[in-house]
Amino acid sequence: MxxxxxxxxxxxxxxxxxxxxxxxxxxxxxxxxxxxxxxxxxxxxxxxxxxxxxxxxxxxxxxxxxxxxxxxxxxxxxxxxxxxxxxxxxxxIGAITQHSKELGRTFRAETLSxxxxxxxxxxxxxxxxxxxxxxxxxxxxxxxxxxxxxxxxxxxxxxxxxxxxxxxxxxxxxxxxxxxxxxxxxxxxxxxxxxxxxxxxxxxxxxxxxxxxxxxxxxxxxxxxxxxxxxxxxxxxxxxxxxxxxxxxxxxxxxxxxxxxxxxxxxxxxIRETRDVPVTRVGDIGENAPALLAAGRLAEFRACHAGIVEEGEGIAIDAATAAMLRVSEGDSVAVASR
Missing domain, CATH: 3.40.630.30 (Gcn5-related N-acetyltransferase (GNAT))
Known part of the structure; x- marks a missing residue:
């Protein structure tokens, strides 16, 4: 990743x-x-x-x-x-419906507008x-x-x-x-x-x-x-x-x-599923769950796939992920399930 x-x-x-x-x-x-x-x-x-x-x-x-x-x-x-x-x-792609009384028929024509x-x-x-x-x-x-x-x-x-x-x-x-x-x-x-x-x-x-x-x-x-x-x-x-x-x-x-x-x-x-959480720890996270992460605004925006570990109201990530996202402990990241 x-x-x-x-x-x-x-x-x-x-x-x-x-x-x-x-x-x-x-x-x-x-x-x-x-x-x-x-x-x-x-x-x-x-x-x-x-x-x-x-x-x-x-x-x-x-x-x-x-x-x-x-x-x-x-x-x-x-x-x-x-x-x-x-x-x-x-x-x-739409349709126009026309009816002929004399023929007793209704025609529905598909159109491009x-x-x-x-x-x-x-x-x-x-x-x-x-x-x-x-x-x-x-x-x-x-x-x-x-x-x-x-x-x-x-x-x-x-x-x-x-x-x-x-x-x-x-x-x-x-x-x-x-x-x-x-x-x-x-x-x-x-x-x-x-x-x-x-x-x-x-x-x-x-x-x-x-x-x-x-x-x-x-x-x-x-x-x-x-x-x-x-x-x-x-x-x-x-x-x-x-x-x-x-x-x-x-x-x-x-x-x-x-x-x-x-x-x-x-x-x-x-968009609906993403939540903002703080990074509580950066280091060895062992067994982890895959996630989609993003941090930074405008030109500093960065997103990646990474493993996370839920810790209370925040998450722990490894050092490589923190470096890619340019975040440290205490910074907020956006998290969505992968």
Whole structure:
């Protein structure tokens, strides 16, 4: 248990660029564009530096580091409020019911409507682990650390939390949903549109996308088959989100049709179950129980898996854990069951 989740630093540019090049495309929050990633790191630094407690248009970027080697192998992001810099678009899957008196029949047509219903939500995203590192619960540590950060800075986040999952791609990296729906209106490939969105934002969607509902009966079968379906690499992430209390509420990504998961922030399981306790002892703790721990505010935030021993109203931890979290006896830590 040597991995720590910590705030990103400017020196992480090479590591995060390496990860961005390993995503295989369609990963909007982690584009393989060095200047864009450098700007992300700078923005995150300014957000970590702000001390106010009101909700703002902020992005917090975290890195997963192996403390034994110093190697960075994963990353994740938290957005305090989406839709502030530019509209946050989704497709909502709905239906229109019509009745013909002459035919004596009622027709129910499924539709896709371009909406901004989720504006103002907080968002967790950008979670990525390098291939070969997805074992031993490390991905779960990375994912759940975001909820601990939100809990420990609750005033800076909204009451609704969303997570967009990458949609299904074919073996060539193309998006059947894009090719069957949005791509018909833009004259560019999925990769081109996704890269443009990651760097410049999605205002071009508002400029060019039809504003009226699209009847799904007019969409080709390949696109229909992947609506609301996560990328193969994101199925485990979807299960983790569901275990935390997220649900699929018929919102999908406008680019690749991936599902948008929605939850009430204070009902997230990790947030509800976490408690603040003092460290009563640092040293040899012998037989212990596994836990998820976090300490520190803003740029000093750190989270890890570690063993603990309950001692009265506090906990005992070993010296390695105390060093990773940068805590001493008497300091408070946030604790959730692993």
């Amino acid at each position: 040597s991995h720590i989740v910590r705030a990103a630093r400017p020196g992480d540019l090479d590591a995060i660029y390496k990860m961005a090049k390993s995503t295989g495309g369609g990963f909007t929050n982690l584009p393989p564009n060095r200047p864009t990633l450098e700007a992300k790191l700078e923005r995150a630094a300014s957000c970590f530096a702000r001390t106010g407690d009101e909700v703002g248009d902020e992005m917090f970027l975290f890195m997963l580091e192996d403390t034994r080697t110093g190697k960075v192998t994963g990353t994740c992001q938290v957005f305090s409020q989406v839709g502030m810099s530019w509209p946050f678009y989704s497709y909502r 371009l909406v901004t219903d989720l504006e103002g939500s907080s968002e967790v995203g950008g979670l990525f682990l390098l291939p070969g590192e997805r074992a031993s619960g490390i991905g779960k540590l990375l994912a759940r650390s975001r909820y601990l950060f939100i809990r420990n800075h609750r005033a800076r986040f909204g009451d609704r939390l969303i997570a967009e999952l990458r949609g299904a791609h074919d073996e060539l990296g193309n998006s059947p949903f894009w090719d069957g729906v949005a791509g018909r209106f833009f004259g560019m490939s999925f990769a081109e549109a996704d890269d443009f969105n990651a760097i410049h934002g999605n205002q071009f969607i508002a400029d060019l996308m039809p504003k009226h509902p699209i009847y799904t009966a007019m969409i080709d079968e390949n696109a229909l088959a992947v609506m609301g379906v996560p990328h193969a690499s994101g199925r485990a992430a979807m299960r983790m989100l569901e275990n935390e209390g997220f649900v699929f509420d018929n919102y999908i990504d406008i680019f690749d049709g991936g599902p948008t998961m929605v939850a009430q922030t204070d009902r997230i399981n990790t």
